[in-house]
Amino acid sequence: MNSVHSMATARRDRLKAELRNEILAAARDLFARQGYESVSIRKIAEKCGCAPGTIYLHFEDKDQILSAICAETFAILKQRMAAISKDSGDPLERLRRSGRQYIQFGVDHPYHYIVTFGVAPGAPANKSDADHQAGMECFQSLRECVQSCQQAGQLRFADVEEVAQALWATTHGIVMLLITKAGFPFVEQTRLIETTLDMAIEGIRAR
Amino acid sequence: MNSVHSMATARRDRLKAELRNEILAAARDLFARQGYESVSIRKIAEKCGCAPGTIYLHFEDKDQILSAICAETFAILKQRMAAISKDSGDPLERLRRSGRQYIQFGVDHPYHYIVTFGVAPGAPANKSDADHQAGMECFQSLRECVQSCQQAGQLRFADVEEVAQALWATTHGIVMLLITKAGFPFVEQTRLIETTLDMAIEGIRAR
Amino acid sequence: MNSVHSMATARRDRLKAELRNEILAAARDLFARQGYESVSIRKIAEKCGCAPGTIYLHFEDKDQILSAICAETFAILKQRMAAISKDSGDPLERLRRSGRQYIQFGVDHPYHYIVTFGVAPGAPANKSDADHQAGMECFQSLRECVQSCQQAGQLRFADVEEVAQALWATTHGIVMLLITKAGFPFVEQTRLIETTLDMAIEGIRAR
Amino acid sequence: MNSVHSMATARRDRLKAELRNEILAAARDLFARQGYESVSIRKIAEKCGCAPGTIYLHFEDKDQILSAICAETFAILKQRMAAISKDSGDPLERLRRSGRQYIQFGVDHPYHYIVTFGVAPGAPANKSDADHQAGMECFQSLRECVQSCQQAGQLRFADVEEVAQALWATTHGIVMLLITKAGFPFVEQTRLIETTLDMAIEGIRAR
DNA sequence: GATGAATGAGCTTTCATTCAT
């Protein structure tokens, strides 16, 4: 392989990756605005200025586009959660920040959140092992935050797993409510989130 | 109208109601498993063994099927919740029973619950005023329980609405997790529910 | 057959005929307003207050309803044309009245006119022999009017048939234009009709 | 863009145009025979051997197919009419030639004519402005011929518009009769046309 | 690699018609 060839190859690869990213960007935006079912391959193609058929050179099918977006999204959440779990400072406060981050992430990426965490019961298990793995890793950060609290003697409960799951339930609940029940007359969003976090933190704090 | 006629009519009405219920059952199951958008009238018809057109003898359109399922759900839930809000005894304990009841309802009727409370964003959107009204009436029971706590001076927070919404978020979260994440290694269900309720109640109790 | 029986039979027949007429009246109105294709059996049934199935006790199918209406309509036109052809007075004036009557009839019953006279080339010959016969009888009245003109020496042309057909073409043309090109900016209708008739009559008058 | 590309593109474009024309031909024939409402996209697709969806690659919807047929028709007719309206010679004779031309066009292209001028009332209704414009331009040639007659003092009537519309009615009538009533015992076609034209011209000539 | 025309299955909905009651 001479260098001229490899340079040409590199350029080609770069162009290919660019189009792939344009497709992802277009799809991400459309899915978020209109929902997976309502977005057609043609709409994605039109938005990123290529032909419908071209999409199939980069993704096997429509589902794979969604999977790629979810993987991306998940990676960001995982990174943010991990970063917080390594913060210094009061463990319970770290837990509060962690919950806040999780909720904010869900509210900021509602459709991705739904896709990743909101699958219906008995749904066709089209989530790859990678997705499942990523989900577990996110939860792991939360579990570690709870563990720290217990080690610092700040927990009213003995079972770390139980508390971590209860906290996940709480944060998941507020995210789901906010993004799926947009029509409900919620109190101001930040206030509701802070109250919920406060309730949860005080509910587990050792007395 | 002679008795033969009314007997024949009654029989026909019964058969009609039966098919209506079969349609509702099929739709509820499919909506819950695959999401509203992914379920076609044809799929519903096939599942309940009738022709697609027959559905339209019982429901105006697809939206009306969803509405009927929601109405059904709210009717059951409202009945369960209303009974508790009139219980006597310690207000915070009543609130705990109320939350337990809500969670139990979701766990007992996962399909009703997921269709009514867990639909993806943007999907049904245009729920009728009647649906909205019914949903608000259910929430009202919870709000009243919280109100009692505050009037008894047992609340750490000033804003009743805020607390009621935070509690709804918590109970919604645990239900959704349990029915949509069946594969997750949750701790024993009753224990998780009780821990979550305990966290929530202690989190709002006046100190 | 005793008299009680025949009385009962008579009553039954009368009721049956009444419903048949109500169906025809409803269909006539709906066809005229919305066109044959856009009117459903259900709409007709609803308008005359009976069940869809009931219609089939009186008419074989939807086409037969239309045929019945056309037959009715044709009978009226035939009668009107025949009456005029027997008028006394100037033959050319009689011809003018005859044309005016024909045009007015078409304008007053646009859909029936279209159905009877406006069938497309190669269309399925679903017109019964009776319809064809009725059409020929209508034309016969016109032919007789033209014949009178010739016998009175008022015709510029020798061939009665030729003139009769040319006149039919003219009157048919104005009716079709007025009822199928409603969007065209025609001059005031009566004026257009009179001008056309005047052109035709003066065009055939002996000099 | 190299020549290989443009050659491939040209070929593809040609094939596409061919199919478009096949669709138009199929639709024209079916619309003329069965009427706009009775013809389905599927029937058109079947007749021209393509899938129903393919039609939508060439036409936005069913209405647009009708519009395209009308446009085609008007283009041909307009060209024929315009040529005559610029002829020199006696204005009334020019008018006769114009009418003859119009009638001949209808007889030569019965399907084009019936679809464009003979659609049932209420069927297409919402013809686009473009369609309307094209139709008016065709009529304009006739109007101009009539105008010349008047300017030459050869008209018995004062209102040019009135006469133009009456003449249109006459020529439309003979065309429609000839192409839709093929079973009627008409006199020899040329003779009938000439008699009708003669009647019309003499009917408007100043005395 | 990219195109875009074409497909075939699918959609929601409406319809003429049938038939058990």
Added chain:
DNA sequence: TATGAATGAAAGCTCATTCAT
């Protein structure tokens, strides 16, 4: 005789996907 629930076919149209170029 009349009912009206049910059917099966069809409507216009959209879609994910394929494939010759």
